[in-house]
Amino acid sequence: MSPILPDPDPLGLPAPAWVLKTLLVATFALHLLPMNLIVGGAFVAAWAAFKGRAGGAGALPWRLLTGDLARLLPPATAFTITTGIAPLLFLQVLYGQLFFTSSVLMAWSWLAVIGLLLVGYYSTYGFSLGRGSGPSPGLALLSAGAFSVIALIFTNNMTLMLRPEIWAALYAGDERGLHLNLADPVLWPRFLHFWIASFALTGLAVALLGRGREKRDPETGGWMKRFGLRLFSLATLVQLASGLWLLLSLPGPVRTLFLGGDPADAALLWGSVALALLSLAVVGRHLLAGMGLVGAALTGMAIVRHRVREASLAPHFSAGRLRVEAQTAPFVLFLVLFLAGIAVVAWMVGRLARAAGPKGAG
Amino acid sequence: MNFPVWDLPLLGGGVLIGLIAILHVFVSHFAVGGGLFLVLTEARAYRRNDPALLAYLKRHSLFFVLVVLVFGAVSGAGIWWTIGLVHPTATSTLIHVFVWAWAIEWVFFFVEIAAAFVYYYGWERLDRQTHLTVGWIYFGAAWLSLAAINGILTFMLTPGEWLSSHRFVDAYFNPTMLPSLLIRTAVAVALAGLYALLTASTIEDHHLRQGVTREAAGWVLAGCLPIPLLGLWYIGQIPPLAREISMGGAPAVAIFAALSVALSVGVVLLTFFGPFRRPEETGVVLVAVIAFLGLAVTGVTEWVREAVRKPYIIYGYMYSNAVRVGEAGRLGQRGVLATAKWVSSHDVNDPDWRRTGYEIFRVECRSCHTIEGYNGIRIMVKGWREDFIEYQLRHLNELKGFMPPFTGTDEERHLLARWLAGLTGEKPLGPPFLTAAAPRGEETRP
Numbered sequence: 152m153s154p155i156l157p158d159p160d161p162l163g164l165p166a167p168a169w170v171l172k173t174l175l176v177a178t179f180a181l182h183l184l185p186m187n188l189i190v191g192g193a194f195v196a197a198w199a200a201f202k203g204r205a206g207g208a209g210a211l212p213w214r215l216l217t218g219d220l221a222r223l224l225p226p227a228t229a230f231t232i233t234t235g236i237a238p239l240l241f242l243q244v245l246y247g248q249l250f251f252t253s254s255v256l257m258a259w260s261w262l263a264v265i266g267l268l269l270v271g272y273y274s275t276y277g278f279s280l281g282r283g284s285g286p287s288p289g290l291a292l293l294s295a296g297a298f299s300v301i302a303l304i305f306t307n308n309m310t311l312m313l314r315p316e317i318w319a320a321l322y323a324g325d326e327r328g329l330h331l332n333l334a335d336p337v338l339w340p341r342f343l344h345f346w347i348a349s350f351a352l353t354g355l356a357v358a359l360l361g362r363g364r365e366k367r368d369p370e371t372g373g374w375m376k377r378f379g380l381r382l383f384s385l386a387t388l389v390q391l392a393s394g395l396w397l398l399l400s401l402p403g404p405v406r407t408l409f410l411g412g413d414p415a416d417a418a419l420l421w422g423s424v425a426l427a428l429l430s431l432a433v434v435g436r437h438l439l440a441g442m443g444l445v446g447a448a449l450t451g452m453a454i455v456r457h458r459v460r461e462a463s464l465a466p467h468f469s470a471g472r473l474r475v476e477a478q479t480a481p482f483v484l485f486l487v488l489f490l491a492g493i494a495v496v497a498w499m500v501g502r503l504a505r506a507a508g509p510k511g512a513g
Numbered sequence: 514m515n516f517p518v519w520d521l522p523l524l525g526g527g528v529l530i531g532l533i534a535i536l537h538v539f540v541s542h543f544a545v546g547g548g549l550f551l552v553l554t555e556a557r558a559y560r561r562n563d564p565a566l567l568a569y570l571k572r573h574s575l576f577f578v579l580v581v582l583v584f585g586a587v588s589g590a591g592i593w594w595t596i597g598l599v600h601p602t603a604t605s606t607l608i609h610v611f612v613w614a615w616a617i618e619w620v621f622f623f624v625e626i627a628a629a630f631v632y633y634y635g636w637e638r639l640d641r642q643t644h645l646t647v648g649w650i651y652f653g654a655a656w657l658s659l660a661a662i663n664g665i666l667t668f669m670l671t672p673g674e675w676l677s678s679h680r681f682v683d684a685y686f687n688p689t690m691l692p693s694l695l696i697r698t699a700v701a702v703a704l705a706g707l708y709a710l711l712t713a714s715t716i717e718d719h720h721l722r723q724g725v726t727r728e729a730a731g732w733v734l735a736g737c738l739p740i741p742l743l744g745l746w747y748i749g750q751i752p753p754l755a756r757e758i759s760m761g762g763a764p765a766v767a768i769f770a771a772l773s774v775a776l777s778v779g780v781v782l783l784t785f786f787g788p789f790r791r792p793e794e795t796g797v798v799l800v801a802v803i804a805f806l807g808l809a810v811t812g813v814t815e816w817v818r819e820a821v822r823k824p825y826i827i828y829g830y831m832y833s834n835a836v837r838v839g840e841a842g843r844l845g846q847r848g849v850l851a852t853a854k855w856v857s858s859h860d861v862n863d864p865d866w867r868r869t870g871y872e873i874f875r876v877e878c879r880s881c882h883t884i885e886g887y888n889g890i891r892i893m894v895k896g897w898r899e900d901f902i903e904y905q906l907r908h909l910n911e912l913k914g915f916m917p918p919f920t921g922t923d924e925e926r927h928l929l930a931r932w933l934a935g936l937t938g939e940k941p942l943g944p945p946f947l948t949a950a951a952p953r954g955e956e957t958r959p
Contacts, residue, residue, distance in 0.1 A: 155854050157515045161837075162609040162679075174616075226630050232586055233623050237616070243597070243605070244612045251516055251601035258519045258598045265533075265591040272583045318517075322855055326520040328598070478681045481613035485620070492620040496627040499647055503631050506638040 155319045156467055157248040163476035164244065170482075171241050172457065172470070178237035180453040183352075185230040189275070190302060190346065191353030192227065193295035195382070196220040196278065200288040212371045214285070216378075219360045221286050224275040224294070232268070245470045246312065246460075253312035256321050258328025260304050267304075271297030299346060306342040307332045313463040340397035347389050348449075354383030355434070355442055362438055380435060387431055394424070405462040409455070416458050423451030514835065514844075516601040517855040518879050523886030525879075526599030531819070533595055535812045537588035539704070542697060544581040544625075545655045546705030550732060551577065551632075552648030559641055565721045571636050573712045578633050580708075582626060600880065602835035603669075603826045610675070610684050611665050618661035625654035659701070660694055667693045670751060670822050676829050692747040696740060700811075703736025703780075707807050710788055714797040723792040730789035733803075737781050752828060754914060755821035763915050766820045773814045780806045823915035832917035834880045844920040849876050861924045870932025873925055884936070891936045903930035 164171065196217060203214035242250055254261045274294040278286045311332035321330045332338055361375025398406060398420075408416045426448035434441025461469075521529065551574060558566040597604045608615070628651035635644050664685040668675070674683035709729035716722040748756060759770045783803050788795040826833050836844060844852055850859050856872040863869045874882075874890070882890045894902055906926050910918040919926055 157854060160605045160609050162606060165609060165612045165681075171612075229582055229586065229626050229630065232590065233619075233626055236590065236622070237619050240608070240612065240615055240619070243608050247601075247605045247608060248515070251597055251605065255517045255519045255598055255601065258521075262594060262598065265587060265594055268587050268590070269583070272587060273579075276579060276583065319855075322517045323857060326517065328519045328521075476679070478613055481617070481681050485613050485616045488617055488620045492624045495624055495650060499627060499631040499650065502639060502643050502647075503635055506635070506640075506643075 153319065154316045154467070155322075156315050157252055159248050159468075159473055163474040164470075165476065165478045166482055167475050167477065168245065168470045168473060171245050175238050175241035175245065176453050176457050178234060178241065179456075180450045182231065182234040182238055183348075183449055183453065185227045185234060187349035187352035188227045188356055189224060189231050189271075190295065190298045191349035191351075191386075192220055192224055192356065193271075193275070193291050193298060194350070195353050195357065196224060196286070197288045197291035197295060200278075200286045200291055203285065204288070212374050215364075215368075215371050216357065216360070216375055217286050219364075219375075220357075221279040221281070223356070223360075224291075225272075225279050228272050228275050232272075246464075246468075249312040249315065249464070249468065250308070252315075252318060253308050253332075255328060256318060256330045257304075257307060257311060257332070260331060261308060261328075264301050264304055267297045267301050271301070302346060303342050306338060306345065309460075310335050310337055310341060313460060315467050336400045337397070337402075340393060340400050344390065344393045344397045347386055347393055351383050351386035351390060351445075354379045354381070354386060355438075355445060357382065358434075358438055359442070376438070383434065384431055387427060390427070391424075401459065402463065404465075405459055408458070408462055416455070416462075419451055419458070420455050423448045423455060426451065514602075514849065514853045514876060516835075518875050519598050520875075520879070521599075521883075523883060525881070525883045525887045526595070527819075527881060528887050530592065530595045530599055531816060533588055533591045535808075535815050537585070537592055538815055539808050539811045540580055540585040541589060541659070542701040543704040543708050544585045545652070545659050545698070546701030546703070546732075546736070547577050547581065547708055548648065548652035548655050549702070550705040550709055550729075552645060552652055554728070555648060556645060559645075565718055566725070569712075569716055569721065569725060572715075573709065574633055574636070576708075576712050578629060582629055586622075586626070600826060600835065603831055606827060606831060607665060607669075610668070610681070613681070614661055614665055614685055618658050621654045621658035621661060625651060625658055628654060656698070656701075659697060663694045663697055664690045669827050670755065670818075672828055672830060688750045689747055692743055692750060696743045696747060699736045699739050699743065701736070703733050703740075704807065706730060706732025706734075706736060706784075707804055710795075710800045711804055714795070714800045719793075726788045726792040726795055730784050730787070730792070733784045734781065734789060737777065737784075740777070751821065755828075758823065758915055759817055759821045763820070763823075766817060766915075769813045769820070770817045773810060773817060776806055776810045776813065780810060820915075824910060824917040834877055834917055836917065836920050841918065841920045845922065848922040848925055849873060849920060850925060861922065861928060866928060867932060867935065870928050870935070873921065873929045874932060877919065877921065877929070890933065894933045895937050897934065897937070899930050899934035902933050903927060906930055 199213045199217040199220060203210050203217045205213075271294045274290045274297065278290040278294065281287050281290070311330075314332070314335065356379070358376045358379030361372045361377075361379055363372070364375060365372030398409060401409075409420045411417050426444050430441045430444035430448065433444060519526065551570060554566065555570055557563075558570065593604075628647055631639075632644065632647045632651055635647060639647065664687070667689040668684050668687050671688040672684065673687040674680070675687065706729045709732065710726060713722055713725040713729055716725060748759075754762075758766050761767045780803060783799070783806070787799050787803070822828060822833075824832055825838075826835070829838060831837050832841070848861065850856055850861055850869065850872065853859075853872070853876045856869075856876065858865070858869050858872060861869060878890065882888045882893075884891055897905075903926060905912060906919045906929060909916050919929070921929075
């Protein structure tokens, strides 16, 4: 069966492709932070809530950690959604004809993301507002499960959209939108690579929470920091293995680029790996410096992910060749409002953070 | 033509979008008006030094966060998800015309969400003035987010000058943008009152409950008051055909339009004689009835707003079945089977005529019609002879003004008529969700 490739929209791109691609990758990198935090954080919260329910002195630090995570999860979920919308918007404008097609092929699972999100999100509130015996490990686990399945569905769609060669056969076989991309060798390593990263990031967040606690409560603060850093180190080491698996499972021509076929791509990948390794060595002594290195590695990996997409699509399509009908004034307005928006949010969050205790708006 | 059609049996895509959209509209307008209600009531509580009112507001703000931040945000994404699945071609058009409007809306949404959290967590931590400022930032961002999306929505019915200029400014500042924005703002005020009625009914203190109930009822009435006048302005700006459809041209739409007016009057009367005049006697049942009527008004009104846009999905630019007006002539010459990408046969003379007939149905009609379920085609053509169906198809847009013309060659039109005529007498095989694909059988031309 010959491949079917829908035509790109005749209206042309509203900005040069490189502008849209930059925004796509930048907002996606931003999305990674809260997204990792809610996937890994919900699992850790479930574990901490479970350990905290045991009696004795040993349970106290777990209970404090549970409380910290319970406060963090609902807003982090809100920001996962908010920061997720922007990359999806730029993805649709650049690669819409591919993305809409793969979405229709897996319509039911794709639609299920909305229901799962409601379940996962409300569960974080149920966990956070938990009364009686305290936050329920079951609710946190429900969140963690719902968020993990969403991640798996996203991985399916983001990989299925790169394989126009199999679409026609899938659609001819069944048009009810019941497909997935489970047979793709890339699927599981790619999912795992994202999923395990969430534990590393959550480890760092827990370490940061511990650092914040250290002044008031050196014992619990220090314990949280050690626990978080152990989680980070362990997950990062497993990440090396899952990353290697992902690299080996990429289609030959794409893999070759990162093994030296394209010096820039290879430098980007291995540079990011080096930054991650360096962070392992640094983070124990200088938490913030280590986090900076992880942030840089994460950004590098987000660009690698974009390069994998471009290289996989190269035989079929290049967004760079699309006609451009630039809308300059609205774009400038967006940039100005974006900066203003960040300033307003920073002011609000700053006021909240500086307000140490009850003051009495209520 | 360009994208695969998602075969959603019974419901059809339109109903799915409608279900999610109506719930989202009901919550998202509350997200805007509710912010104004919170901050104005908070300021009044400070002026009167009323700790009981403040305690109510804190509880109301938790309800607000749980409804708006979670359901409002997720259902908004849900609309985006479903329109992409059901109308990928139109969604792609909107994304290309409005990517920066959406990006700007995203900034407002981001600020709105952040402000809601700071407001909620700030009750005990921020000083009064800062807390009120954050409340105003929330309301401002939420209203601006509504304004950004509203322009995209109204563009679909009245794209105005954009059709010839293709300029962003013409697309956003289209003829119904302003009246629609004002109507939606008024609806937001009314819904803020409606939701406040709900939470007020849980207040235990009699005096406070009466006060808040009467106040909330005032919001409902104040929101509803300007809508008739604004509605006339809006209706004056929509295309003549859309006006005719809503006023008798298509009976179902006209009935729903009348229902929208009647239910709105019901909301106003019940609110006026109930919670506004007799707050002390207003119980939770009456409030629930008013809220349900409010949801019903939202539902039928949004349905009418969508229905009057027919036969287009983007007025004058793209028909409901994703055929661009400008490409209809070419399709008529080359044929839909030859042009459509996802059909299993490109040959109108394919001996498996049932399969090709079904393919034409799927490409031309499936975006609005199911076979067995909502807007089901089998029942519509039941007992019609093939030549009668063919005549109907040839004059589709003249006989039924809300339908797009058939685009395709004469042979394709004949084949579709034959396939449709074949639906009569064919027994559904088993449950309807299986029979949606049944007419694709391998039976060949006799």
